[in-house]
Amino acid sequence: MSLSHLFDSLTAEQLRNKACAKWQHFPADVLPLWVADMDFPIAEPIKAALRQYADSDNFGYPEQDGLPGVKEATLKRLNERHGWQVEAKDLTLINGIVPGLFLSVMALSSTQDEVIVPSPIYGPFKMAVEMTGRKGVYVPLIELGYELDFDALEKSVTPASRVLMICNPHNPVGRVFTRAELEKLADFALRHRLWVVSDELHSDLVFSKHKHIPFASLNDEIAQRTITLFGPTKTFNIAGLKIGFAASQNPDLLKRFEAVSAGLMGKPNVFAQTALVAAFTEGDAWLTETLSYLEANRDFIGDYLKTNIPQIGYRAPEGTYLAWLDMRKLELENPETFALEHAKVALNNGAWFGPGGEGFLRLNFATSRAIVTEALERLKAAVNAL
Ligand SMILES: Cc1ncc(COP(=O)(O)O)c(C=O)c1O
Structure with a gap:
């Protein structure tokens, strides 16, 4: 299976079994796109070594x-x-x-x-x-x-x-x-x-x-x-x-x-x-494929937000696997709690990143396209219900 097929096949049900903070910290009905770990399997040569x-x-x-x-x-x-x-x-x-x-x-x-x-x-x-x-x-x-x-x-x-x-x-x-x-x-x-x-x-x-x-x-x-x-x-x-x-x-x-x-x-x-x-x-064969999967996720997020939740400001990242979402137009008291409680999506609160971060959320898109899509759909429904 190519890596992109492997990444596409990841499901929340599988990932919830991983003993890592990203997937263990929140209840099972929450999609965790917060701490900066990828959900992808590790490159084979690293595991072999x-x-x-x-x-x-x-x-x-x-x-x-x-x-x-x-x-x-x-x-x-x-x-x-x-x-x-x-x-x-x-x-x-x-x-x-x-x-x-x-x-x-x-x-x-x-x-x-x-x-x-x-x-x-x-x-x-x-x-x-x-x-x-x-x-x-x-x-x-x-x-x-x-x-x-x-x-x-x-x-x-x-x-x-x-x-x-x-x-x-x-x-x-x-x-x-x-x-x-x-x-x-x-x-x-x-x-x-x-x-x-x-x-x-x-x-x-x-x-x-x-x-x-x-x-x-x-x-x-x-x-x-x-x-x-x-x-x-x-x-x-x-x-x-x-x-x-x-x-x-x-x-x-x-x-x-x-x-x-x-x-x-x-x-x-x-x-x-x-x-x-x-x-x-x-590791570079794995990295090349992973970067191209991440770049496609990045572009997908840009298109999705523009079409479906234009109130959220977004500038496509040039590197990393982190999307920095400007939630200020929504005038939320606390964007992190809003995402967690109303959309059941765990994201990092912009305020944690210091001055200039208030009103923003950080979304980790190093996961399957389906999980990214599900998270965005949940956010859209929560925003529409405001
Ligand atoms: C810019 C930056 N520096 C440092 C770290 C953490 O590095 P370490 O786990 O090696 O302490 C992170 C983790 O996401 C990071 O994004």
Whole structure:
């Protein structure tokens, strides 16, 4: 069976048996299109590599730098897929991107400092700033094209500004920032001597006509001021394995990053590392088909909303598998509760993504076309009943 047929054949009845938060958290009459896991089966080569590793009787400590092949596979991918030349010494393994966000903020700033964050943005950015005692300065993206607001960014700078955090491709709005936008942002960061934390976890989930450009690949000067966070977990649907990388071509930044995590975090386990190597070296046939299924889902959602629920604002995402729905015209008290109680669809509340997110919902469309359709039909009926 082709992958798209396999994806088409997924049903809510089957998926409800999965022991994951996405499907277990809500009652059975709710369709869960919230947390960013895909409902799709994992690429065969990843499963085969994990089975093979389980039979290896080798569950001992790996080298600090990772199992053989971990860094090589990663460097090759960065180079071949994204044209970014980094070396093994520029990479450090981490147990997840959220820990990487916290550690980067701690490594690059003090509690007297301010951190500039374009917003809305994936919730843990705000948590990484505020739970470590820094001051977050949130600069709204321009609606509804979701471009960076460079005038507002300039105005947000104070003598205490130390770090700029970005998410590219962007969760939740789905932008894949252009080279011109990133160059302007790099110029902004350099002029104000800001350190940059660039979360590029979604960098391989990019649709046709768009291209991911690693922020640190723009030029040597910005590379010296940037920590990049990325990994295989979103792209290959293995978030429960917990693995990623922090990368910087400035050895001092990586040293600081490692110093704040020393003794606290450990390294990803051998299964996570095995899955990373298989994903990066043998996962791309699965990824190509998955991207084309996701892109068709994305387009389906755009057509459906335009025809059936034009009150919901939507700009097709350029990457990720997340649709950012502008519910404000409906004047709901709480869009998340509305969707959950009136449509029986679980979506993420825009308010969780910080300033600029209020009145929006995030819909995860990495599921079968039939489930996406059912969710939209439920939403339509709920809106019509208002
Ligand atoms: C932009 C972004 N960063 C980080 C994460 C979480 O990464 P991890 O599970 O590796 O902590 C997500 C999860 O959806 C995400 O979208």
